[in-house]
Amino acid sequence: MTVPVTAESTGKPAAPSGWTPQKPTPWASFSNWANRHRKWVFASPAMIFVALLIAVPIVWTIYLSLTDSEGSVRAKAEFIGFENYLEVLGDTERFWPAVWRTFYFTGGALAAELVLGMAIALLLWRPFKGEKWVRVAILLPLVATPVAVGMMWRLIFDPNIGFANQVLNWLGLPSQPWLSGEHTALPTLIFVDVWQWTPMIVLILLAGLTSLSDEPDEAARIDGANSWQRFWFVTLPLLRATVIVAIVLRGIDALKTFDILYATKGKGGGSFHEVETLNVYAYGLSFDYNDYGIASTVLILFFLLIIALMWIVTFRRKGDRS
C-alpha cells in the first residue's frame, strides 16, 4: 500500500537529500540537525510564542497590581506594595458581589446546559429520519457571533417591543423587565448562554454516546432494568469521562464569559452592576475607568481562582483513577 506513495515521493529529486551523512553541505548538516532535534524544532516556535504572550503579561500584571498605576498608560506609577490587594479583598461593594455573580452565572449555566444537553443527546442518540436537520439546527446557535446573539436577545427581551413580553401578554401573563430588571438580568443572561452553548454539550455527549458499545445496555435490558435504571446505572457511569470533559471545557468558557454580558448591559454590568462578573469588572476597571492597578489586582485574584478550580477538577480526576 505504501509503494505508490514512496515511489512518488522519492521520485522527486528536489527532496532534501541531507539525510545521508556523506554529503556535509551546510544545508545537509542543518537538515541533519533539524531531523535529529525535530521534537524541539517543531514544538518550540509555538511554545515560545505562547510563553512570551502569557509570561510577559502575567509578570507585568503582577507588577501593575503592586502599583497605583491609573489614567494614561504612559503615566508614572508608584510602587505601593499590597495596598491594592487589601483594598480589593475588603471591597464588599463591587469585588465580592462580582465573585458571587461569576459563580452564580457559571454554575447556573453549566448545570442547565448539562441537564438539557444530556436530555437532547439521549433523544438524538438512536438514528432516526430527519436527524441531519436537528443537527444543523443545533449547530447554528453555536457558531453565531456572541455580540450579534446579545443584540438579538436584547430586542427579543425588550420590555416594550420585545417578542418575549408579547408572548407573555398573549398568554395573559404580566410583562417582565427581563434584561433591564435588577434581579432578572442575570438569570435572563444565563438563559441566553444556555441557548447558545447547550448544543456544545449535546455534541460532546453525543460523541461519547455513539462511541459506547451496546452490550452493557443490552445486558441490563435482559436483566430487566427499566430505561431510567439503564441510564443511571449503565450509560451515565460509562460516559463519566466524556461528561467531565464537557464540564471542564464549558466551565472554563463560562467563567470567562464577557461578550454577551458586555454587549447587552454595557459598562459596569448595568446601572446596579447587576451582571458585573469578575471578567466584566476587570474589563471595566481597565478600559472604562483606566484604573490599572486595581484592575490588575482583580485579574490576579481571578486568575488564582481559575487555577484553583482547575486544580480541584484535575486533582479529583487523578484521585479517581488510582
Added chain:
Amino acid sequence: MTDTLTRPASPAVPVRSSRRRKPRAYQIFRVVILTVVVLLFIAPLAWMLIASLKTNVDIYDASKTFLFTPTLENYDNVLSRNNYFEFIFNSFWVAFCATVLSMILGVPAAYAMSRFTMHRSALVVLMARIIPGVSLLVPWYFIFANLRLVGGYEVLILSHMFVSLPLIVYIMMSFFDSMPLELEEQAQVDGLTPIGAFRRITLPLSIAGLATSGILSFIFSWNNFMFALVLSGANTKTLPVAIFNFVSYASIDWGSLMAAAVVVTVPIMVIALFTQKYIVSGLTAGATKG
C-alpha cells in the same frame, strides 16, 4: 433458494429489532420534543432575520409581528452608509491571517507533542485556553500602546492568534494521536527523513484535521469581540465591534442593528452548514478519550 441464502445473516436481526421495538408512543414523544427543541434554537435567529426586514415603525407595532411588508432598507443603510464592507474585510483579514499563522506554528507543534507525548509542553500551550482574555489585554495594551502599535492589524492578528493557536494545537494533537504510525515509519524505511515523512506523508493525510482546525479557528477569530474592542482602531475595526458601537447612541436603530447582526452571522452560518462534519469533529475532539 434466495431465502436460504440470506438466512446466515439473520442472527443480527433480533438485536436490531429489539432496538426498534421501542414503543410507538416513545417515538412520537421523541419527534415532538425534538421539534420543539429545534424551534427553540431556530426561532430567535428567525426573529433576528424578520426584524432586519422591517422598518423601525413596524418593529414598534405589535400588530405587525408577523404581517408586514419586507424591506431591504436596513441592509442598504448598514452596507452603504456605514462602510460595513470595510469592517467585513477587517474581520475576514484578521481571521484569515490569524488562522494561517497559527497553523504554521501550531500544526508542527501539535505533531511533536503528539508523537513525543510532550504532555507538559502541551499544557503550556493549552494554558492559553484557560487564562481569561482580560488578564492579557491590560499588559498587552500597555506594551503595544507604548510601542504605538494599537490600532494596527499586527496587534489584532497577534491577539487573535492567541485564541487560534491553542485551539489548533488541541484539535491537531487529538487528530495525530489517532493516526497510525506505520505509514511514517514505512516512509522512513524507504529513505525519507523524519521531517520529510511528516511533510510528504503525514500532512497530506491530515487534510481532514487541518480543515477542521482551520475552520474552527476562523470562526472563533471572526466571532471574537473583546480583543478587537480594545486593540482595534477606526480603520481596523472588526464586525462585532462595529455592531457594538451601533448601540452607544441615545436611541437604538433596531432594524439596522438586526441587519448588521445578520451580516455578521450569515457568513459564519453558511460556512458551518457546508462544513458541519468538520466543525462537529473539531468541537468534540478529545471528548471520547479517557
